Amino acid sequence: MNGFSYVRAEDVTTAVRRIAEKSGAKAVAGGTNLIDLIKCDVERPQRLVDINHMNHMPCGSITVCDGGGLRLGALATNAEVARDEQVRARYPLLSEAILAGASPQIRNMATVGGNLLQRTRCPYFYDTATPCNKRTPETGCSALDGFNRNHAILGASEHCIATHPSDMCVALAALEAEVCVSGPVADRTIAFGDFHRLPEDLPHLDSNLESDEIITAVELPAKGFAEHYAYLKVRERTSFAFALVSVAVGLEMQGDAIAEARLALGGVAHKPWRNRRAETLLEGRQASRENFQQAAEAMLYGAQGYGQNDFKIPLAKRAIVRALTQAAAGVQRQ
Numbered sequence: 001m002n003g004f005s006y007v008r009a010e011d012v013t014t015a016v017r018r019i020a021e022k023s024g025a026k027a028v029a030g031g032t033n034l035i036d037l038i039k040c041d042v043e044r045p046q047r048l049v050d051i052n053h054m055n056h057m058p059c060g061s062i063t064v065c066d067g068g069g070l071r072l073g074a075l076a077t078n079a080e081v082a083r084d085e086q087v088r089a090r091y092p093l094l095s096e097a098i099l100a101g102a103s104p105q106i107r108n109m110a111t112v113g114g115n116l117l118q119r120t121r122c123p124y125f126y127d128t129a130t131p132c133n134k135r136t137p138e139t140g141c142s143a144l145d146g147f148n149r150n151h152a153i154l155g156a157s158e159h160c161i162a163t164h165p166s167d168m169c170v171a172l173a174a175l176e177a178e179v180c181v182s183g184p185v186a187d188r189t190i191a192f193g194d195f196h197r198l199p200e201d202l203p204h205l206d207s208n209l210e211s212d213e214i215i216t217a218v219e220l221p222a223k224g225f226a227e228h229y230a231y232l233k234v235r236e237r238t239s240f241a242f243a244l245v246s247v248a249v250g251l252e253m254q255g256d257a258i259a260e261a262r263l264a265l266g267g268v269a270h271k272p273w274r275n276r277r278a279e280t281l282l283e284g285r286q287a288s289r290e291n292f293q294q295a296a297e298a299m300l301y302g303a304q305g306y307g308q309n310d311f312k313i314p315l316a317k318r319a320i321v322r323a324l325t326q327a328a329a330g331v332q333r334q
């Protein structure tokens with residue numbers, strides 16, 4: 001492990017300044033992924049800026065936004081968000097997605113901001129003895145012809161077929177949240193769908209957050225799809241496993257017809273996967289198995305397996321149909 005300096009930041013301005021002034025500086029909050037990466041010699045920060053002490057600022061709270069939505073402070077823990085009364089009542093999709101992820105111990109430490117920035121669990125990324133374009137650009141991708149059971153079937157490139165590991169982010173994509181960030185020049189807001197990147201030819205970049213910016217909050221719009229939603233996670237074991245495929249669904253129903261549909265997939269791409277065409281195929285139509293199957297086909301359009309993960313394509317289609325069926329019925333069953 002490499003040596004690094006450690007500083008505490010008491011507010012956002014100080015945190016941004018301490019990160020911007022030192023190349024290779026990184027913010028740390030719960031540390032549930034970053035500390036592992038440092039121990040594995042994958043991450044080598046020159047400076048760790050501890051932002052946990054900004055917790056007295058709005059970064060640690062859950063508050064109602066002006067437009068009626070909810071603002072999740074970046075330092076709110078996964079456990080705090082999942083059990084928050086407003087989240088459970090207005091955004092049960094988000095609460096259930098969070099509870100489907102990790103263990104209670106990790107959820108007590110992991111934060112909203114860190115959840116967005118956690119890195120892939122591709123085993124080659126953590127093994128410094130193997131080529132990996134994400135860890136060391138232009139060295140190759142060991143997963144293409146190696147162990148790729150958990151890897152991407154959508155949006156991948158010849159340079160990287162890793163998946164994003166978050167459950168929370170799949171729900172945030174379906175809810176069309178916004179990410180609030182602060183940097184040395186200005187604050188800005190990033191639409192959730194634009195926050196994470198596909199690998200293309202720059203797989204070492206996971207998101208569009210600049211290296212001198214920090215996440216301060218995630219804002220949920222007023223509409224939470226609390227009546228008709230589902231988060232379905234298919235994994236190797238019931239607890240504490242990353243998704244092979246996950247599906248977040250939010251529907252607005254008018255009788256038996258679907259007025260509005262939101263659909264996002266996890267475990268299948270470098271970012272939570274949306275496909276607006278699949279959603280429009282559902283809107284204005286009956287909630288029927290045939291229509292759900294058409295939407296599933298559209299959602300998986302262009303999907304490609306790499307051998308061991310070929311099974312994800314039919315699995316994802318079936319999971320979408322099941323999640324849509326649950327959401328339309330207004331009942332959430334795992």
Ligand code: SF4
Binds near residue numbers: 122125132135160
């Ligand atoms: Fe590295 Fe991505 Fe290939 Fe995994 S899939 S070995 S993270 S380049």
